[in-house]
Amino acid sequence: MYWEKEIETMDREQLTQLQSKRLQATVLQAAKTSYYKKLFDKLHIQPEKISTLKDLQNIPPTTKEDLRSGFPYGFLATPLEQVVRLHSSSGTTGVPTVIYHTAADIDSWSNLVARSLYGVGVRKNDIFQNMMSYGLFTGGLGMHYGAEKIGTLVIPIAAGNSKRQIWFLKNFQTTVTHIIPSYALLLSNLIKSEGLDSSQDLNLKIMLIGAEPHSEETRQRIEELYQSKAFNSYGLSEMNGPGVAFECAYQNGLHVWEDAYILEIVNPKTLEPCPAGELGEMILTTLSRQATPILRYRTKDLAYWIDEPCPCGRTHYRISRIQGRTDDMFIYHGVNIFPIQIDKVLMNNPEVGSNYLIILERKDLRDTMKVEIEIKPELFIGDLPKLERLRERIQAEIRSETLVTPEIILVEPGTLPTTEGKAVRVVDKRQL
């Protein structure tokens, strides 16, 4: 059940000691980079004196813009010759963020992924179809190396080509997959249209879903569609990629691998720590990275601490699922809204299909919000009063969740735009 029992169930005091020891090493390592050296000099920080979370909090957070400004080698702490890999966020235009890895970095990252996979039941005799993009994006290669450490049969099929995905799922009776949740919803439609029943003809037992925030209701929808367990995976390329935090078999939040990361959750405005249960921005510090140590990275991801021991016996603290990103929050009529709030309402309605789109527009100086929702094919034949009741119910539920009242448009399955990558859930035309 445990990949590394000693570390996973280490008592808190020992774990804190381990963190402290690794933090010291990390800060000294960071002092070798030109970025942190300059920062420490400027603020008169003595790296050898930093060993506790309290000490760490004297260092100002590192942002994505800082990483960018350090391109190419401002955050590199080892000779380039020791680097065996780089990954990079493709993201938007301009300079990408680049993270370098030594062989030891790749090994410890792979180990964190193996620990996560093993914890939810992935074993040597599983067949693992990795549907994430391979390349500079960390979701593909990151999971690949972790699964390889376990000795699972990896099908490195990468993203896209849904027909081929289905062919492999069926013909190899794939037991484990790594998949973007919105794509899992779309793929189930295609599976159906190929005349297959995802709960009968396929053999999925474990689905690792990540790379985009999603609601508990989306997870339950996926589990029902595939008759498989779905586990929430969290990571970001700046912190390696997958393997930062992962659900255990109890599916009650994500254990943060605290031997490898220090997590703070803070109020994004004041940077004050949030108590358990209070939503805040995650700030992460690497504890076992040689080439690119990063101190207090502002992830822009929002979650809260869960202050209860987990029945699985792991002592690493848990966080809630990601509730959104400070980036993808939008303001409508003065109200802050995260797309995941809408996701939650929609996926809780069995009449709703696999795709929806939130559209914000400005008409005659007034903002409008419209939610286009694909509904199940069997509902689309006739019975207009029934559809009208559904429309009104969804509208009321969204109002109750978000305090705003969008226009609701029910559309036929397959009419909204799709992608084989991360879903685009919000189109905000107000800034255009």
Next chain:
Amino acid sequence: MYWEKEIETMDREQLTQLQSKRLQATVLQAAKTSYYKKLFDKLHIQPEKISTLKDLQNIPPTTKEDLRSGFPYGFLATPLEQVVRLHSSSGTTGVPTVIYHTAADIDSWSNLVARSLYGVGVRKNDIFQNMMSYGLFTGGLGMHYGAEKIGTLVIPIAAGNSKRQIWFLKNFQTTVTHIIPSYALLLSNLIKSEGLDSSQDLNLKIMLIGAEPHSEETRQRIEELYQSKAFNSYGLSEMNGPGVAFECAYQNGLHVWEDAYILEIVNPKTLEPCPAGELGEMILTTLSRQATPILRYRTKDLAYWIDEPCPCGRTHYRISRIQGRTDDMFIYHGVNIFPIQIDKVLMNNPEVGSNYLIILERKDLRDTMKVEIEIKPELFIGDLPKLERLRERIQAEIRSETLVTPEIILVEPGTLPTTEGKAVRVVDKRQL
């Protein structure tokens, strides 16, 4: 200079002994697969008695269709639980060919790739931009694992997105790349159109070119464009992928890694062995594979033996570059033609640009052949008599090389269709 001196420079007698020992183990391993067990039973072959090339030749060759017919597990020699990876030819429709690998298989494959890369000068302090597709295709992950074994910095950028490729080439001063030769030609145009000079602004020193047959003239063209060495890499997914045969620094043919493969070159019709210098089909037998041993695989690739010791000191026999595939040969007016013959003529003309297309059609029961050729932009302004002389010269050279006289059409740069994968050089509309 050598990755494994002992094996690479082993004297022929010892090498033959090593092959014989490994052949015995491979045939016994193959006897564990349902396909070969049935074949051996049917033909009364006693696997324990096969230890020489002569013995081996009593076994009928295995074809791609045989591999397909054995789907999914007919060629699997180990318990599925020991398999850690599969690769698959996407190829055409229908059942793909699937090759399984144990952890030891991946390791010995990676070692062959590392040996090939090290032999042409790739070192720990190089920066290696791997432009091949990552996933089921073996070109991406195969080279990736080999380069990682050396400890090179791997940029796993994968195929496509030329602008990003150029950005990385420039900003990381990439020293080594793995690239499809036709794409290297196209990319150099794009580099120019971004205002860069590939010989000045880039830092490429070693280009590994493979995945499609190409002429010596194409190689020289690439070397000139990038002011870099370009080495010919040969492999196919059924035999792992890259790392079957590779040029050494002398660029005088490809050393076949005979400790890992037995190569026969035969007349494709009679299956009689070809003497050195005579073009024939390559038939390959794996010598160090556990999960999917394959005996006498008909590659459909055409090459000839080179019967001369190599000044590099490696004793593994050399073959010519691939001269074509039995598959891509076409017959025009009764003459057998390989696209590489046209490639050779065109790339030898400095006026010719980076792209061309051979089009075969049937008009009024008569076959026609037309070669559309992009020429360099500076030639396209005026001077019609000069263009006409160029057209006539190319036509004469193709006639002298192939004995047929195609229509030659000179077109502007950028007008012919392009792809970021393997180039399509022949469009045969006669069968449509």
